[in-house]
Amino acid sequence: MRPFVVEAGTPGIKVTKLEHKMGIRASDTASLVLQDCHVPFDNILGSPEVAQEKATAGFKGAMATFDATRPLIGATAVGVARATLELLKELLANQGIAIRYGLPRQKLTNIERDIIDMEVMLRSAWLLVIKSVWMADNRRSNVKEASMAKVRGGDVVTKITQKAVEMMGPLGYSRDLLLEKWFRDAKISDIYEGTGQINRLIVARNILGYRGSELR
Numbered sequence: 001m002r003p004f005v006v007e008a009g010t011p012g013i014k015v016t017k018l019e020h021k022m023g024i025r026a027s028d029t030a031s032l033v034l035q036d037c038h039v040p041f042d043n044i045l046g047s048p049e050v051a052q053e054k055a056t057a058g059f060k061g062a063m064a065t066f067d068a069t070r071p072l073i074g075a076t077a078v079g080v081a082r083a084t085l086e087l088l089k090e091l092l093a094n095q096g097i098a099i100r101y102g103l104p105r106q107k108l109t110n111i112e113r114d115i116i117d118m119e120v121m122l123r124s125a126w127l128l129v130i131k132s133v134w135m136a137d138n139r140r141s142n143v144k145e146a147s148m149a150k151v152r153g154g155d156v157v158t159k160i161t162q163k164a165v166e167m168m169g170p171l172g173y174s175r176d177l178l179l180e181k182w183f184r185d186a187k188i189s190d191i192y193e194g195t196g197q198i199n200r201l202i203v204a205r206n207i208l209g210y211r212g213s214e215l216r
């Protein structure tokens with residue numbers, strides 16, 4: 001397994017299918033076919049010494065990229081969740097609904113409790129993202145933390161966007177606002193770069209000290 005770059009327009013590369021998706025529609029997901037496509041040797045990413053490496057080196061390299069990309073998926077999830085929460089609070093404020101922080105929970109309205117719970121979720125996801133990227137920046141092993149940030153981000157953005165659509169009723173469901181778009185965009189954070197279930201397995205293996213073959 002070895003990543004490489006193929007310049008657009010290179011003879012022999014064809015986009016055969018564009019997926020019609022629920023969310024992240026600004027990003028194309030497509031099937032590519034490479035037939036008689038000549039890729040220059042220099043377009044290989046990473047070490048060009050392919051033949052001398054062990055057969056599994058490419059796979060291990062691909063897995064290692066997840067330590068950098070999973071926190072970024074967590075970060076995009078946090079971004080969508082944050083935008084949702086900010087818009088939701090603005091819409092509520094326009095209706096004269098302000099969140100009364102600092103009151104005992106039983107004195108809050110249901111809306112206030114929901115908003116505060118959403119803020120707690122968002123903050124926890126943000127902290128996990130920050131921790132995992134800080135570890136990567138400082139060259140510390142962050143396999144567990146990268147998966148934690150990804151799992152929490154995917155969970156939180158799915159719950160927050162769903163709740164926002166629910167709280168705003170028909171307006172939340174309408175295309176007049178971005179809430180319905182963010183709701184559709186949210187779920188992918190729980191799917192790609194390893195699903196929530198698979199990342200939970202990775203976290204569990206790391207905490208419990210199991211190998212992949214022992215816990216799957």
Ligand SMILES: Cc1cc2nc3c(=O)[nH]c(=O)nc-3n(C[C@H](O)[C@H](O)[C@H](O)COP(=O)(O)OP(=O)(O)OC[C@H]3O[C@@H](n4cnc5c(N)ncnc54)[C@H](O)[C@@H]3O)c2cc1C
Pocket residue numbers: 021029188191192193194195196197198216
């Ligand atoms: C829009 C989109 C864009 C994508 N972009 C990319 C990309 O750019 N690059 C790339 O490499 N991939 C990409 N993917 C692929 C994506 O990473 C995979 O679809 C995802 O990791 C799930 O893997 P799978 O499709 O093999 O699902 P499956 O393994 O078939 O999983 C199906 C379901 O079963 C569950 N499941 C599977 N095994 C277990 C288990 N042991 N325990 C519990 N539950 C389990 C999964 O969590 C999931 O819910 C993209 C996918 C989508 C939808």
